[in-house]
Amino acid sequence: xxxxxxxxxxxxxxxxxxxxxxxxxxxxxxxxxxxxxxxxxxxxxxxxxxxxxxxxxxxxxxxxxxxxxxxxxxxxxxxxxxxxxxxxxxxxxxxxxxxxxxxxxxxxxxxxxxxxxxxxxxxxxxxxxxxxxxxxxxxxxxxxxxxxxxxxxxxxxxxxxxxxxxxxxxxxxxxxxxxxxxxxxxxxxxxxxxxxxxxxxxxxxxxxxxxxxxxxxxxxxxxxxxxxxxxxxxxxxx
Amino acid sequence: xxxxxxxxxxxxxxxxxxxxxxxxxxxxxxxxxxxxxxxxxxxxxxxxxxxxxxxxxxxxxxxxxxxxxxxxxxxxxxxxxxxxxxxxxxxxxxxxxxxxxxxxxxxxxxxxxxxxxxxxxxxxxxxxxxxxxxxxxxxxxxxxxxxxxxxxxxxxxxxxxxxxxxxxxxxxxxxxxxxxxxxxxxxxxxxxxxxxxxxxxxxxxxxxxxxxxxxxxxxxxxxxxxxxxxxxxxxxxxxxxxxxxxxxxxxxxxxxxxxxxxxxxxxxxxxxxxxxxxxxxxxxxxxxxxxxxxxxxxxxxxxxxxxxxxxxxxxxxxxxxxxxxxxxxxxxxxxxxxxxxxxxxxxxxxxxxxxxxxxxxxxxxxxxxxxxxxxxxxxxxxxxxxxxxxxx
Amino acid sequence: xxxxxxxxxxxxxxxxxxxxxxxxxxxxxxxxxxxxxxxxxxxxxxxxxxxxxxxxxxxxxxxxxxxxxxxxxxxxxxxxxxxxxxxxxxxxxxxxxxxxxxxxxxxxxxxxxxxxxxxxxxxxxxxxxxxxxxxxxxxxxxxxxxxxxxxxxxxxxxxxxxxxxxxxxxxxxxxxxx
Numbered sequence: 069x070x071x072x073x074x075x076x077x078x079x080x081x082x083x084x085x086x087x088x089x090x091x092x093x094x095x096x097x098x099x100x101x102x103x104x105x106x107x108x109x110x111x112x113x114x115x116x117x118x119x120x121x122x123x124x125x126x127x128x129x130x131x132x133x134x135x136x137x138x139x140x141x142x143x144x145x146x147x148x149x150x151x152x153x154x155x156x157x158x159x160x161x162x163x164x165x166x167x168x169x170x171x172x173x174x175x176x177x178x179x180x181x182x183x184x185x186x187x188x189x190x191x192x193x194x195x196x197x198x199x200x201x202x203x204x205x206x207x208x209x210x211x212x213x214x215x216x217x218x219x220x221x222x223x224x225x226x227x228x229x230x231x232x233x234x235x236x237x238x239x240x241x242x243x244x245x246x247x248x249x250x251x252x253x254x255x256x257x258x259x260x261x262x263x264x265x266x267x268x269x270x271x272x273x274x275x276x277x278x279x280x281x282x283x284x285x286x287x288x289x290x291x292x293x294x295x296x297x298x299x300x301x302x303x304x305x306x
Numbered sequence: 307x308x309x310x311x312x313x314x315x316x317x318x319x320x321x322x323x324x325x326x327x328x329x330x331x332x333x334x335x336x337x338x339x340x341x342x343x344x345x346x347x348x349x350x351x352x353x354x355x356x357x358x359x360x361x362x363x364x365x366x367x368x369x370x371x372x373x374x375x376x377x378x379x380x381x382x383x384x385x386x387x388x389x390x391x392x393x394x395x396x397x398x399x400x401x402x403x404x405x406x407x408x409x410x411x412x413x414x415x416x417x418x419x420x421x422x423x424x425x426x427x428x429x430x431x432x433x434x435x436x437x438x439x440x441x442x443x444x445x446x447x448x449x450x451x452x453x454x455x456x457x458x459x460x461x462x463x464x465x466x467x468x469x470x471x472x473x474x475x476x477x478x479x480x481x482x483x484x485x486x487x488x489x490x491x492x493x494x495x496x497x498x499x500x501x502x503x504x505x506x507x508x509x510x511x512x513x514x515x516x517x518x519x520x521x522x523x524x525x526x527x528x529x530x531x532x533x534x535x536x537x538x539x540x541x542x543x544x545x546x547x548x549x550x551x552x553x554x555x556x557x558x559x560x561x562x563x564x565x566x567x568x569x570x571x572x573x574x575x576x577x578x579x580x581x582x583x584x585x586x587x588x589x590x591x592x593x594x595x596x597x598x599x600x601x602x603x604x605x606x607x608x609x610x611x612x613x614x615x616x617x618x619x620x621x622x623x624x625x626x627x628x629x630x631x632x633x634x635x636x637x638x639x640x641x642x643x644x645x646x647x648x649x650x651x652x653x654x655x656x657x658x659x660x661x662x663x664x665x666x667x668x669x670x671x672x673x674x675x676x677x678x679x680x681x682x683x684x685x686x687x688x689x690x691x692x693x694x695x696x697x698x
Numbered sequence: 699x700x701x702x703x704x705x706x707x708x709x710x711x712x713x714x715x716x717x718x719x720x721x722x723x724x725x726x727x728x729x730x731x732x733x734x735x736x737x738x739x740x741x742x743x744x745x746x747x748x749x750x751x752x753x754x755x756x757x758x759x760x761x762x763x764x765x766x767x768x769x770x771x772x773x774x775x776x777x778x779x780x781x782x783x784x785x786x787x788x789x790x791x792x793x794x795x796x797x798x799x800x801x802x803x804x805x806x807x808x809x810x811x812x813x814x815x816x817x818x819x820x821x822x823x824x825x826x827x828x829x830x831x832x833x834x835x836x837x838x839x840x841x842x843x844x845x846x847x848x849x850x851x852x853x854x855x856x857x858x859x860x861x862x863x864x865x866x867x868x869x870x871x872x873x874x875x876x
Contacts, residue, residue: 154609159605
């Protein structure tokens with residue numbers, strides 16, 4: 069059996085607001101295997117987005133360790149963490165976060181500007197990503213000319229274009245109608261199954277979470293239960 | 307550091323046309339002001355510098371080195387200098403030695419102030435045109451001695467606060483209670499002589515009842531055997547009884563320029579203070595521009611772009627706007643400000659929008675963009691990425 | 699009349715041609731070589747005897763007289779002429795500005811600015827070291843072997859000019875009081 073891609077040990081995140089200390093994530097242990105599709109569920113404030121942000125490298129643990137692909141992500145400096153993010157993680161947002169002044173093509177191209185490669189390479193990778201999400205015909209459109217579902221497809225293309233091992237998605241269907249949501253979930257499922265991406269998704273919607281191989285429920289910063297849906301899920305050790 | 311594409315910065319400007327208009331016009335106004343200040347300073351400095359010729363030596367009374375108008379030297383100095391110092395510039399048997407009287411007199415012209423304004427009146431002989439190589443008669447003829455005739459500089463009307471027509475050739479001007487006829491127009495571009503009135507030396511001496519000259523100006527020769535400044539200075543020293551001293555004309559005008567340094571400083575400070583107002587306006591505009599896309603800035607960091615790359619992009623964006631404004635202002639300054647006459651205590655000069663002034667203006671525009679960006683950029687980027695992503 | 703008319707024409711022609719060619723940049727005199735200090739041979743090792751004060755001596759001096767004068771270098775802000783062997787010497791009896799009680803902050807006390815110009819002139823003589831052409835040597839004096847403003851100097855030489863207050867001495871030897 070292969071090694072876990074993500075290893076969290078006693079992962080804790082606390083914030084201080086004035087005199088109040090908030091602990092959205094407390095002593096969490098978690099292993100995620102390569103290629104796993106994991107859904108994080110739980111009420112608001114349960115710590116699922118905090119866990120997602122820690123795994124995505126845009127936040128740092130207060131204590132505990134977080135190893136991803138053998139790297140102690142929590143110990144990286146700000147600039148190394150930025151470099152690591154550009155290589156290892158693709159982030160899919162609820163509100164897509166496309167740059168309105170750039171076309172779909174240019175939005176997808178953005179992460180590749182952080183890597184040394186020829187213009188031709190960049191073009192072929194952007195074209196492949198747009199093709200994979202089925203939005204090639206909208207490449208020259210600006211976000212305002214796209215539907216919500218199309219915008220999220222562009223956002224997914226942007227997340228996968230640099231070929232990261234991990235995709236994190238924060239409520240990726242939260243702003244979409246049912247049909248579009250289903251299409252996006254189908255796309256994410258394919259990325260996990262066919263492209264072998266390790267996918268960690270926060271969702272309130274059980275229907276969306278059902279696409280995941282494993283569902284973790286969080287409450288007040290702790291794992292309360294998990295449902296192993298399919299094969300390959302690693303155990304929660306808390 | 308991997309930077310964001312320039313198109314991102316450029317297209318961001320188009321997000322709000324009103325904001326773009328405010329940035330560009332705000333910058334243009336500030337830069338125009340800076341250019342006006344720069345044109346004033348350049349015009350004044352260049353005017354004084356160009357009046358003084360490095361090849362010219364002035365002989366003035368000892369102790370009057372700072373003001374020729376106070377200087378009195380015997381009328382014999384010019385001929386003594388001509389006879390004693392070989393190697394002064396000559397042409398067709400005439401040595402470039404110009405005895406002069408310089409005096410500020412009240413002048414009334416046209417519909418100007420009835421009390422008149424003080425204008426520098428220079429009593430000269432024809433050799434004045436030889437030593438002051440930047441001068442020429444643009445219109446009319448040299449004033450004839452004994453005919454109450456004068457030459458007026460092209461900017462003299464500015465100094466007098468009257469229209470140029472009031473000093474047209476043939477018109478009458480009252481100088482210190484006596485009428486004189488304008489026989490010609492004197493052109494000395496970019497020099498303070500442009501605001502002077504010239505008349506025959508003998509006439510001015512007679513009108514002001516003086517026997518002495520103010521100074522003698524001589525041009526050093528060129529080539530082998532040419533006199534040097536030290537030769538003229540030695541001549542002045544040898545004539546202890548005449549109580550005269552020599553200095554280069556350029557050093558005299560450089561010193562005059564130095565006297566006006568406080569005026570120039572006040573002009574710069576005023577421009578700076580108004581520019582500061584522009585910076586605060588810019589801060590507001592840029593903050594509004596950046597604050598509306600905090601989430602996007604968080605997303606860019608999330609992708610892996612460093613804060614420095616994002617700040618650079620923000621700087622590009624605001625500097626592009628302010629530089630556009632600066633270019634507009636520069637064009638306006640070149641077309642509408644350059645050459646506009648301004649009067650000051652010594653005479654008048656034209657605003658000079660030249661390369662240094664334009665560089666200062668463009669620099670001010672870029673500085674405006676720079677200063678207007680840093681604080682808003684800091685405020686927008688200091689948030690943790692996770693907080694930025696929650697921003698609405 | 700003819701001469702004036704010719705001069706006028708000439709001036710106008712010259713001025714217009716030179717204005718075209720030089721209106722943007724004032725003419726610059728040619729660059730010149732560095733000037734050497736006054737040779738040591740002019741400096742005397744010992745003070746010459748019977749030196750006379752300037753004011754007293756000026757009353758009787760005529761051109762061609764051999765003379766020994768003593769005084770202090772001064773009389774103006776720069777009593778030397780840059781790059782020429784010439785300076786003014788002032789009678790020792792004159793008080794420099796810093797020797798008075800109220801002008802002790804004067805930066806150039808050797809210019810005697812607190813005294814009337816006529817009095818300074820009456821107490822001054824011009825000292826020059828001339829070349830074969832009768833013109834002051836091209837040499838630097840200020841700062842050489844103790845020559846500086848306010849230095850007491852004894853001059854041995856010949857009177858070249860003595861017209862009223864204007865006395866010029868062609869020096870052959872200088873003794874600078876240490």
